[in-house]
Amino acid sequence: MQNDKAITVSQITKKFGAVTAVDGIDFEVPRGEFFGFLGPNGAGKTTLIRMLTTILKPTSGQAIVSGFDVAKDPGEVRKHIGVVPQASTSDLDLTGRENMDLYGRFYGIKAAERRERIKNLLDTVGLAQRADDLVATYSGGMRRRLEIARVLVHSPALLFLDEPTIGLDPQSRRVVWDFLRKLTEKASMTIFLTTHYMDEAESLCGRVAIIDTGKIIALGSPAELKANIPGNDIITLAVGKAAPQDVAGAVEKLPFVHKIKPEEGGEIRVYVDNGPKDLPALIDAARAVGGEITSASVHEQSLEDVFIHYTGKSIREEEAKKVSFFIGAGLPQRLGR
Amino acid sequence: MMIKLLAVIERDLKKFRRNPIVLAMSILMPIIYLVILGNSFQGKLTDLPVALVNQDTGPFAKRLVENLMAIQAGPRTFRLVDLTDQQKAVNGVRAGLYKAALIIPEDFSKRMTVAGRPDLGLFLDNTDSISADNIRSLILAAAASLGVDYVPIREVTNQPLLRDINLYPKVDYYQSLVPGVVIMAIFLGTLTTGAFNLVMDRFLGIDESYLLTPLTKADIVSGLIISGLGITLMNAGLVFAVSLLITGIPISRGLLNFVPLFIIVALTTLCLLSLMFAILGRIKHPRIVGVLSGFLNVILFFPSGSVYPIASFPGWLKGFAAINPEAYAVDALKSVLFKGAGMTGVMGDLMFLVLFTAVMMTLSILTFKRTL
Numbered sequence A: 001m002q003n004d005k006a007i008t009v010s011q012i013t014k015k016f017g018a019v020t021a022v023d024g025i026d027f028e029v030p031r032g033e034f035f036g037f038l039g040p041n042g043a044g045k046t047t048l049i050r051m052l053t054t055i056l057k058p059t060s061g062q063a064i065v066s067g068f069d070v071a072k073d074p075g076e077v078r079k080h081i082g083v084v085p086q087a088s089t090s091d092l093d094l095t096g097r098e099n100m101d102l103y104g105r106f107y108g109i110k111a112a113e114r115r116e117r118i119k120n121l122l123d124t125v126g127l128a129q130r131a132d133d134l135v136a137t138y139s140g141g142m143r144r145r146l147e148i149a150r151v152l153v154h155s156p157a158l159l160f161l162d163e164p165t166i167g168l169d170p171q172s173r174r175v176v177w178d179f180l181r182k183l184t185e186k187a188s189m190t191i192f193l194t195t196h197y198m199d200e201a202e203s204l205c206g207r208v209a210i211i212d213t214g215k216i217i218a219l220g221s222p223a224e225l226k227a228n229i230p231g232n233d234i235i236t237l238a239v240g241k242a243a244p245q246d247v248a249g250a251v252e253k254l255p256f257v258h259k260i261k262p263e264e265g266g267e268i269r270v271y272v273d274n275g276p277k278d279l280p281a282l283i284d285a286a287r288a289v290g291g292e293i294t295s296a297s298v299h300e301q302s303l304e305d306v307f308i309h310y311t312g313k314s315i316r317e318e319e320a321k322k323v324s325f326f327i328g329a330g331l332p333q334r335l336g337r
Numbered sequence B: 001m002m003i004k005l006l007a008v009i010e011r012d013l014k015k016f017r018r019n020p021i022v023l024a025m026s027i028l029m030p031i032i033y034l035v036i037l038g039n040s041f042q043g044k045l046t047d048l049p050v051a052l053v054n055q056d057t058g059p060f061a062k063r064l065v066e067n068l069m070a071i072q073a074g075p076r077t078f079r080l081v082d083l084t085d086q087q088k089a090v091n092g093v094r095a096g097l098y099k100a101a102l103i104i105p106e107d108f109s110k111r112m113t114v115a116g117r118p119d120l121g122l123f124l125d126n127t128d129s130i131s132a133d134n135i136r137s138l139i140l141a142a143a144a145s146l147g148v149d150y151v152p153i154r155e156v157t158n159q160p161l162l163r164d165i166n167l168y169p170k171v172d173y174y175q176s177l178v179p180g181v182v183i184m185a186i187f188l189g190t191l192t193t194g195a196f197n198l199v200m201d202r203f204l205g206i207d208e209s210y211l212l213t214p215l216t217k218a219d220i221v222s223g224l225i226i227s228g229l230g231i232t233l234m235n236a237g238l239v240f241a242v243s244l245l246i247t248g249i250p251i252s253r254g255l256l257n258f259v260p261l262f263i264i265v266a267l268t269t270l271c272l273l274s275l276m277f278a279i280l281g282r283i284k285h286p287r288i289v290g291v292l293s294g295f296l297n298v299i300l301f302f303p304s305g306s307v308y309p310i311a312s313f314p315g316w317l318k319g320f321a322a323i324n325p326e327a328y329a330v331d332a333l334k335s336v337l338f339k340g341a342g343m344t345g346v347m348g349d350l351m352f353l354v355l356f357t358a359v360m361m362t363l364s365i366l367t368f369k370r371t372l
Ligand SMILES: Nc1ncnc2c1ncn2[C@@H]1O[C@H](COP(=O)(O)OP(=O)(O)OP(=O)(O)O)[C@@H](O)[C@H]1O
Pocket: A016, A019, A020, A021, A039, A040, A041, A042, A043, A044, A045, A046, A047, A048, A086, A325, A333, A334, A337
């Protein structure tokens, strides 16, 4: 039974003094799944990954990763996983290729195999030309791509990626997405990813957990999560000719309409189950009372809305802080404590 | 197993090679140290101004002055300035014009011949104790050679002849500093390799990704110690060779004793590397290493007997020297280099170094954490 689970976590908790960074979390990730963790800054994502990857001892609780207990068998766990930490961890005094080679050797991979694999990976992340330059001369995004390539040198069955696309431009991000998707689809890898980007979670993850102040507050596929929050999709209608009130009254009677909100300039916002599907019926109902729809827009509920619903805050508000964290990644962890 | 260890070593060597300034400095600094130390402690005192007030016209005063003139002409330790006013001479010493003032009283010759004690007045600027001691002993000698029992060394009536018998080939102070300088090169090497890598990786935050790999504690610690040993041995060897050349110790003596010297240097390196591991095992900021390095260098180097003999230390400092690995290393190097002792002659020192290394290694492995 254990065997079809890549990760099984029960009641895992981490306290830093008075701060409870991770607070009694339970979840399971079956093999081959692309699992996402979404949460605002300081939610406990990195702390959780560090515990699952053996470099931080849980205060209490248990985690089985790749079939081994992280507390009892950390060495075995490390052999089977690959991790991209949140902060940049490339060695600046070495070249990109040397960095990768070093990791290959740490996992005991033979020279010929290493050379071949490193070459392919560097190609994939678009660093072939710069492979023999010192990492100190790389841009932030190049370093990140190198780290993503590095983690695959020993082809682990289970990947932990802590905000892997941080600092990547939109194109590079697409490339990395396609690449990661292929890994789960073709190589049946299990991937555990944390992110701040809703589109990333929505486009990549089979299931998503939303974590806030150390607790999981929602878990499911992006579609399920969206379906679970009240209000669903929003259709904004601009109404001509007939009085908007008539149209509003007619629309409100429809079974799939949850709520109606008149807006400035004669527009109405209609909260419905499923925007694209419900729009034609909405237009028909308006016509029936002599109303004319001059324009309509559909806003599908996104994970962002789910996030705001559960955490009460928009994740974007925190975006600015990320940059400084990235630059200051090397600061001692106990700074100011 | 081996492949991981070699990877750790190679990473360290590569990083070191790409930082040639560190290499150049860790070789140059001990050598500059040797030159400065050798010249600042050892320089001969010459031309110290000494005021002479001779109020006696008798024969003994004349002979004493002649003796003093001979010193002035020969080793030139001091330069006599004839004065007539005693008060002026003493004030001159106070003002720093003279290092000393020697007063030969009127009745000096008379007291020499007739009963009574002849007295000489010597006013010394004892804020400069080294110059003062030098002058005092030279004037004492000059007076003593008048052949008569006279002042402080009264108990010596018929002076026994003290002849130096050198057991070993002559070692001047400059040469005697060489072991200490080699130890300093080792100290610098072990400080900037080995455990320092851990501190830097932690500071840069890249330790996280190394800890995430299957590297074991043993891989990390032994890998860093091996590369640290290699780098430090190379530095120390170069410093050793250059020091021999500068101080004129025959290179052949170094080559003849190559095996014991190599063993001492290598063991000292391991010893200090493991000491650094024990101390820096959990340090996260290079600034702490900076502060510690100055402190450690002083507390290990000066009480090592490389600059000044341990016998001159007060009890508590002797006690510290007894557990100071650098003291054992200096002793072993001096024995081999200057006394021609073989392996057996330095076995005691080597045993201590081995023991110290073992204790520190155990401590390091206990304190080194393989988590964040
Ligand atoms: N070493 C530490 N010592 C003390 N507190 C810590 C330590 N590491 C993390 N914390 C605290 O634990 C909480 C969770 O931090 P964590 O880094 O896990 O958040 P995160 O979800 O990864 O945030 P981000 O999105 O900003 O990366 C924060 O309140 C943080 O201050």
